[in-house]
Amino acid sequence: MILLVALSWKTDPFVLLCNRKDLFYIRVSKLLDCSSPKSMWFLWNIFSKGTHMLQCLCGKSLKKNKNPSDPQLKGIVTRLYCRQGYYLQMNPDGSLDGTKDDSTNSSLFNLIPVGLRVVAIQSVKTGLYIAMNGEGHLYTSELFTAECKFKESVFENYYVIYSSMLYRQQESGRAWFLGLNKDGQAMKGNRVKKTKPAAHFLPKPLEVAMYREPSLHDIGETPKPAGVPPSKSTNEPAVMNGGKPVSKPNTAATAAATTAAATTTTATPAAPAPGPAPAPAPAPTATAIAKPTT
Numbered sequence: 607m608i609l610l611v612a613l614s615w616k617t618d619p620f621v622l623l624c625n626r627k628d629l630f631y632i633r634v635s636k637l638l639d640c641s642s643p644k645s646m647w648f649l650w651n652i653f654s655k656g657t658h659m660l661q662c663l664c665g666k667s668l669k670k671n672k673n674p675s676d677p678q679l680k681g682i683v684t685r686l687y688c689r690q691g692y693y694l695q696m697n698p699d700g701s702l703d704g705t706k707d708d709s710t711n712s713s714l715f716n717l718i719p720v721g722l723r724v725v726a727i728q729s730v731k732t733g734l735y736i737a738m739n740g741e742g743h744l745y746t747s748e749l750f751t752a753e754c755k756f757k758e759s760v761f762e763n764y765y766v767i768y769s770s771m772l773y774r775q776q777e778s779g780r781a782w783f784l785g786l787n788k789d790g791q792a793m794k795g796n797r798v799k800k801t802k803p804a805a806h807f808l809p810k811p812l813e814v815a816m817y818r819e820p821s822l823h824d825i826g827e828t829p830k831p832a833g834v835p836p837s838k839s840t841n842e843p844a845v846m847n848g849g850k851p852v853s854k855p856n857t858a859a860t861a862a863a864t865t866a867a868a869t870t871t872t873a874t875p876a877a878p879a880p881g882p883a884p885a886p887a888p889a890p891t892a893t894a895i896a897k898p899t900t
Contacts, residue, residue: 677816681718683730684811689765689803692790696729700746702736704790717758717809718817724771725758726750726820727784735820738770742782742795748829750820756784765806770795 685708686694692704695713705713714730727736734746737753747754755771769781775796782795785804798805 677818679719679817679819681716681725681815681817682809682811683813683815684715684717684809685713686715686727687808687810688786689806689808690786690788690790692786694784694786694807696732696734696736696746698732700732700734702744702746702792704786706790714812716815716817718820720755720820721771723758724755725768726754727756727768736784738773738782738784738795740773742773742797744784744792744795749823749827751823751825751827753825757781761800761806763806765808767800767805768807769800 687708688694688704690704692706693708693710693713694702694715695705695710696702696715697712707713711731712729715736716726716728716730718726718728720726728734729736729746732746734748735750735754736756737745737747737751738756739745739753752772753770756768757771759767759769761767768784770783773795774781781800783798783800783805784795784807785793785798785802787793787804793804
């Protein structure tokens with residue numbers, strides 16, 4: 607219930623009272639003659655159109671400031687049934703394929719809206735995002751990047767197709783789609799056609815959920831280990847690129863090899879040849895061997 611009450615007929619201010627917890631009481635300057643029913647109806651009509659119009663009149667906010675960390679995006683927890691007869695699933699190791707079991711937790715996904723008809727597909731079990739790289743390979747990413755954005759379009763017979771927002775055919779402009787083949791294996795995006803059953807998915811929503819907007823990271827960026835300040839020289843885990851881990855140098859093996867090389871290069875003094883007594887040798891000087899950096 608909302609009331610516009612005059613504090614006094616001789617005073618200008620009026621008070622807007624509301625029983626909703628997310629609204630404050632505010633003071634509205636007397637812009638119109640309150641004794642006129644037409645003026646009162648005008649003010650009420652402005653408020654009923656939207657709170658932002660009333661804010662323009664009084665200059666104050668009606669709603670409390672929301673905490674930026676509060677969930678603000680409404681998405682769904684769902685299973686994605688492919689027309690090939692499989693449910694899309696993400697295994698514990700991050701690989702993607704299809705399963706005919708409709709009760710496993712590995713086939714549960716969060717569909718998070720990140721734009722107009724653009725979604726992020728996140729596994730409920732692993733927390734990883736589905737992504738597509740520049741070669742059309744599907745992979746999973748711990749961080750949300752531009753490769754994790756998929757355009758959601760409704761196709762015929764209420765099937766939904768998901769295409770990469772970042773990559774497509776350069777010459778024809780044809781989109782690259784998420785798809786499973788007849789054996790339930792994930793396909794390259796540039797091999798999937800939107801008219802084929804491989805690209806057709808039927809979401810089966812289980813519940814509506816609220817999500818925080820995922821932070822957008824650069825492509826190829828890797829998550830920093832907990833408790834380690836961000837640094838370019840941080841030893842980070844391998845990065846999955848198109849389903850293939852990128853190997854990184856083993857620092858321990860490199861250090862051992864460098865130490866062995868430094869030891870072998872140190873010359874050993876030869877035994878003196880028989881003959882007259884040699885002259886006294888000068889005092890040995892210490893040779894500093896630089897320790898290899900690890």
